[in-house]
Amino acid sequence: MEFTAAVKTFGRAGSTVRAVDGMDLTVGRGETVALLGRNGAGKSTAISLLLGLNDPDSGTVRLLGRAPDRAVRAGLAGAMLQDGRPIPRVTVGELIRFVAALYPRPLPVAEALALAGVTEYADRRVDKLSGGQVQRVRFAVALAGDPELVVLDEPTAALDVEARRAFWVSIRSFAERGRTVLFSTHHLEEADGNADRIVVLHRGRVVADGSGEAIKRSAGGGLVSVDLAGRSTAGLESLPGVVGVEVRGGRAQLRTDDSDATVVELARIGAVRGLQVGRATLEDAFLSLTAPTAAADTVKEAA
Numbered sequence: 324m325e326f327t328a329a330v331k332t333f334g335r336a337g338s339t340v341r342a343v344d345g346m347d348l349t350v351g352r353g354e355t356v357a358l359l360g361r362n363g364a365g366k367s368t369a370i371s372l373l374l375g376l377n378d379p380d381s382g383t384v385r386l387l388g389r390a391p392d393r394a395v396r397a398g399l400a401g402a403m404l405q406d407g408r409p410i411p412r413v414t415v416g417e418l419i420r421f422v423a424a425l426y427p428r429p430l431p432v433a434e435a436l437a438l439a440g441v442t443e444y445a446d447r448r449v450d451k452l453s454g455g456q457v458q459r460v461r462f463a464v465a466l467a468g469d470p471e472l473v474v475l476d477e478p479t480a481a482l483d484v485e486a487r488r489a490f491w492v493s494i495r496s497f498a499e500r501g502r503t504v505l506f507s508t509h510h511l512e513e514a515d516g517n518a519d520r521i522v523v524l525h526r527g528r529v530v531a532d533g534s535g536e537a538i539k540r541s542a543g544g545g546l547v548s549v550d551l552a553g554r555s556t557a558g559l560e561s562l563p564g565v566v567g568v569e570v571r572g573g574r575a576q577l578r579t580d581d582s583d584a585t586v587v588e589l590a591r592i593g594a595v596r597g598l599q600v601g602r603a604t605l606e607d608a609f610l611s612l613t614a615p616t617a618a619a620d621t622v623k624e625a626a
């Protein structure tokens with residue numbers, strides 16, 4: 324799938340929102356990609372362009388080499404969106420048989436049920452299941468047509484820890500069949516644990532794209548902190564390796580891509596009170612990449 328300089332705005336003159344603002348992204352077959360971004364970053368809008376539910380105002384979006392709506396009609400993409408559609412009053416098995424029959428080359432129903440982990444509820448009515456069970460049924464609906472690509476918009480948002488874990492087991496078993504998975508999430512550890520690649524969106528643009536490790540490095544892989552003990556932060560940002568300085572609770576937090584060099588220089592200037600050295604987490608990287616003031620510089624790792 325491919326977004327090239329895609330733009331999608333909403334609203335009229337005066338109050339226009341550029342929900343997707345020049346997005347470039349290519350995802351190859353078989354990849355599992357997580358889309359991360361703060362509320363309003365443009366994740367759902369990007370997904371709607373990818374599925375042909377909206378057209379870009381400019382730029383192009385292609386899905387498996389075709390126009391998105393055509394690819395979806397041909398059964399090449401399945402989706403699980405954040406929608407509030409009423410839950411059907413049929414059994415799980417009936418629902419999946421019905422959906423599978425809409426596609427040219429569906430998965431055998433038993434296989435769709437097994438992949439989504441819902442075989443044991445096949446004879447139960449969907450409207451009598453728990454929230455976690457319904458999510459898995461919705462996943463079975465998304466993969467019933469045996470699509471090349473499954474798109475999941477915040478698939479685990481309402482699930483408890485146990486249900487979330489079970490859900491990811493199902494998604495990984497689908498991905499292991501060589502299929503492509505694109506999902507959006509607010510759970511950073513979920514992106515890190517389940518995606519081959521993480522794409523961070525900020526204000527409708529891709530601001531980071533790579534493995535969880537690469538993204539952590541991009542925000543300065545190391546985190547060095549010291550008590551300020553009344554001294555100013557002046558000059559700290561120009562210490563060797565330092566890529567960012569923040570003050571929290573009287574301590575300076577230095578993001579650095581060379582912790583050793585930073586510490587040696589701190590020692591030289593006598594600023595080592597309460598010194599701690601650690602590694603930036605994905606959350607640190609995410610917060611600095613998507614800070615309201617963050618520049619839209621792109622961090623890119625060859626995929």
Ligand SMILES: Nc1ncnc2c1ncn2[C@@H]1O[C@H](COP(=O)(O)OP(=O)(O)OP(=O)(O)O)[C@@H](O)[C@H]1O
Nearest residue numbers: 333334340342360361362363364365366367368369
């Ligand atoms: N149909 C619409 N009409 C007007 N504005 C919209 C519409 N859909 C999205 N927007 C706006 O576009 C921006 C991007 O929204 P979008 O839902 O794509 O973000 P998101 O990253 O999915 O957010 P969240 O994490 O909160 O779901 C937001 O400012 C939102 O208010």
